[in-house]
Amino acid sequence: MSRVCVGVDIGGTSVKIGIFTTEGIIQKKWEIPTRKEESGIHILEDVALSIQHTVSEMKLGMEEIIGIGIGVPGPVVNEKKVIQCVNLGWENVEVADKMKELTGIENIKVANDANVAALGEMWKGGGEGYKSIVMVTLGTGVGGGIIADGKILTGSNGAAGEIGHVTVNPSETVVCNCDKRGCLEQYASATGIVRETKKALEHTDKDTVLKKAEHLSAKMIFDAAKAGDEFAKEMVENLGYYLGLALGTVAQVVDPEAFVIGGGVSRAGDILIKTIERYYDKYVMMALKNKTFCLATLGNDAGIYGSAKLILD
Amino acid sequence: MSRVCVGVDIGGTSVKIGIFTTEGIIQKKWEIPTRKEESGIHILEDVALSIQHTVSEMKLGMEEIIGIGIGVPGPVVNEKKVIQCVNLGWENVEVADKMKELTGIENIKVANDANVAALGEMWKGGGEGYKSIVMVTLGTGVGGGIIADGKILTGSNGAAGEIGHVTVNPSETVVCNCDKRGCLEQYASATGIVRETKKALEHTDKDTVLKKAEHLSAKMIFDAAKAGDEFAKEMVENLGYYLGLALGTVAQVVDPEAFVIGGGVSRAGDILIKTIERYYDKYVMMALKNKTFCLATLGNDAGIYGSAKLILD
Structure with missing residues (x-):
């Protein structure tokens, strides 16, 4: 060897x-x-x-x-x-x-x-072949990492790439783990989509399988959406909107070649990627549209x- | 020599x-x-x-x-x-x-x-002594440039640092020069603050010197705010809110040491910097608060x- x-x-x-x-x-x-x-x-x-x-x-x-x-x-x-x-x-x-x-x-x-x-992920995973990627990990929280021209972008205090705490909803009243309000993590993490769904369930008249769920999980919501449940589809749209908006802003700042989406929530696969892409394209200027969105492949x-x-x- | x-x-x-x-x-x-x-x-x-x-x-x-x-x-x-x-x-x-x-x-x-x-500006201007800065130019439009660890962050298509087209108001109906809606430039450029002020003048009952202005300019609005005009102060708050929100997001992504604010609107000086800082601190996580905000000094x-x-x- x-x-x-x-x-x-x-x-x-x-x-x-x-x-x-x-x-x-x-x-x-x-x-x-x-x-x-x-x-x-x-x-x-x-x-x-x-x-x-x-x-x-x-x-x-x-x-x-x-x-x-x-x-x-x-x-x-x-x-x-x-x-x-x-x-x-x-x-x-x-x-x-x-x-x-x-x-x-x-x-x-x-x-x-x-x-x-x-x-x-850039070296041997979903982002292989690229030199500039943004990785977003959708788990219990939302993590991020930015590679620009093959190198980690660390920032002056090591706090660059903290995408989970980008403010996507300035009028949010609930406080995030980080102590501010309206962070991406509050909507796009596994915990976030469950919280948003529970909130919406209280006010919806729609018939949805999620009403019967005992321990609601992100997976249940995505599975119901894939099976055609209208209410669940709205919840996925909501998450895609916040991710598309936030990643659009990230692109305006660092202009990567590709976004790599990982973490437990990313197991939802295609429905997640497609929804993010749709909103992303709405919130970036022409030169930044049609970026590659792919799933992480290396897991842990x-x-x-x-x-x-x-x-x- | x-x-x-x-x-x-x-x-x-x-x-x-x-x-x-x-x-x-x-x-x-x-x-x-x-x-x-x-x-x-x-x-x-x-x-x-x-x-x-x-x-x-x-x-x-x-x-x-x-x-x-x-x-x-x-x-x-x-x-x-x-x-x-x-x-x-x-x-x-x-x-x-x-x-x-x-x-x-x-x-x-x-x-x-x-x-x-x-x-x-990093070498010999407002950002002298720093290695990682974000420069924002508030003129007819809003321009941006990012220096990370002494080097220009160009992005994969040369479109990094396009801060003027970060979406800060997803519900905006008016179209920006870039063809999308709700860009920072629509609120924080010289043109933007005038447009916002004209719109607000149509609905306000407040007594303001700006009602009498024939050719409203960004300078007039800042001057009126400095002189204590309540309505003009609200307009400056509005601009500070959008800039603070956008630069907060920029900090979450690249974590610079300092922000350098230039362009014609930056001649407003201290009132502008203080207003941006106040909103900025609201929209970033703890580790990113209290960044340096300074004025550009090299002009053209x-x-x-x-x-x-x-x-x-």
């Missing part, structure tokens, strides 16, 4: 690790638990040990590792340092320096997890792909 | 040219008319001749020119080529190659005029500064 690169995706519950060829072919992937006790001081030690162990099992020498890329759930400074990661208990952690010490490997790069997921592995790609750039 | 760089800003009526030291100190600036006949094929010849003439007058050799940066009113591909510049009559012009031929100078870079103005020279800076990067 020629030289390899390692991608690490640190989450609040587990750390995903992958070993890749420089062409992006995955050789091995595994998970270890995230040890959060003592302000998470053991997390990087665990990762380093686990990499050394696996590499030796694979009969590779550590010198065959070109570098280690690390995705973390928080903003990152200079591809090296984390100021705060609430989910890990980290404050002011010199992630790159510490990993260098632990492994002896020089080439260590660190980035935000939503951003490395976007980079991963996007982070390890993107982290590995970090150190190849 | 040590070596110099040349900044060229090609407009529909005139071409501005400046000669700068590499530290950004202007040595000479002048203008020539833009010769648009025959699809503008003489424009670059005129520019090259004029540079050669002035350089020789300054007793400099052409070999002392490090490079020439050129700003053009249209999207630019690969810092070299223009697909279309309606204002100049250009279609598919290899600007960099042609200028190289005409002058013998190797280092030629081309960029969009709004983008080079942003680069100029921003383009030549930014063009000169292009070739130093």
Whole structure:
């Protein structure tokens, strides 16, 4: 085997690790638990040990590792340092320096997890072949990552690409998790579409299967819409409107080649993409119409792909 | 004198040219008319001749020119080529190659005029000292340029930073110059605030000096607001709301260090900045609040500064 690169995706519950060829072919992937006790001081030690162990099992020498890329759930400074990661208990952690010490490997790069997921999807996922993409993850919340000309757009405080908190409804009265009102996340996340649907159910006369649903979920709403339920179709339109409006604005700002849609809600597939596209085209100028919208394909592995790609750039 | 760089800003009526030291100190600036006949094929010849003439007058050799940066009113591909510049009559012009031929100078870079103005303001204007800024030009229209980590963000079709056409009012019925509805430009340009004010004047019972104005202008509205006219203050609030909302979204996407506000409307000064800031802070998440908002300082020279800076990067 020629030289390899390692991608690490640190989450609040587990750390995903992958070993890749420089062409992006995955050789091995595994998970270890995230040890959060003592302000998470053991997390990087665990990762380093686990990499050394696996590499030796694979009969590779550590010198065959070109570098280690690390995705973390928080903003990152200079591809090296984390100021705060609430989910890990980290404050002011010199992630790159510490990993260098632990492994002896020089080439260590660190980035935000939503951003490395976007980079991963561009490298080997739904956005393969493009150099400038916007990735939107529709899960419990709405996450975002922007790749411009092959590089992560981090912003001056690491807060670029926070698409979930673009204000799409200035007259909203309900407060978002981020403390402001009218964020995209309030309408386009799995939680958001359920909330909007429950609200609308209280006022509709329409006959809909969703009235009988005990534990309403985003999947139920999309399934009902696909089956022709008029009320459910309106709910999908509502979500498509907010996403189209927000992504239209994102395009006016960064002009990507393609949008990659991921996260649990994206399993709705074609109906979601088509609805977003319809509204998107309404809210962008001529030169930005007809962008490519595609589905993410790497699922939970996007982070390890993107982290590995970090150190190849 | 040590070596110099040349900044060229090609407009529909005139071409501005400046000669700068590499530290950004202007040595000479002048203008020539833009010769648009025959699809503008003489424009670059005129520019090259004029540079050669002035350089020789300054007793400099052409070999002392490090490079020439050129700003053009249209999207630019690969810092070299223009697909279309309606204002100049250009279609598919290899600007960099042609200028190289005409002058013998190797280092030629081309960029969009709004983008080079942003680069100029970052180098030696209102945004000096920052590396990531968003520039907004409030004139007849609303223009924008984004600098991320010292570099122009161009986007995949050269359409990044088109902030004037961010949709801020999806329920607008009046069509914008760009053919869609509810663009920032419809409310925040000089034309926009006058239009909004005329519309509001038709329905207000308030006593306002603006009722007597014959040819209403943006300046009159700001002057009346500064003098305490309640109705005029509402109009300024309205403009500040739309700008704050739009720039909030821009910050969620690119997270700049500072916003630089230029163009004729920016002469309103402090009242404008303060109003934008108030609404901006309402529409961004915590990590993005309290960004610097400042006024552009280079006026019509921003383009030549930014063009000169292009070739130093």
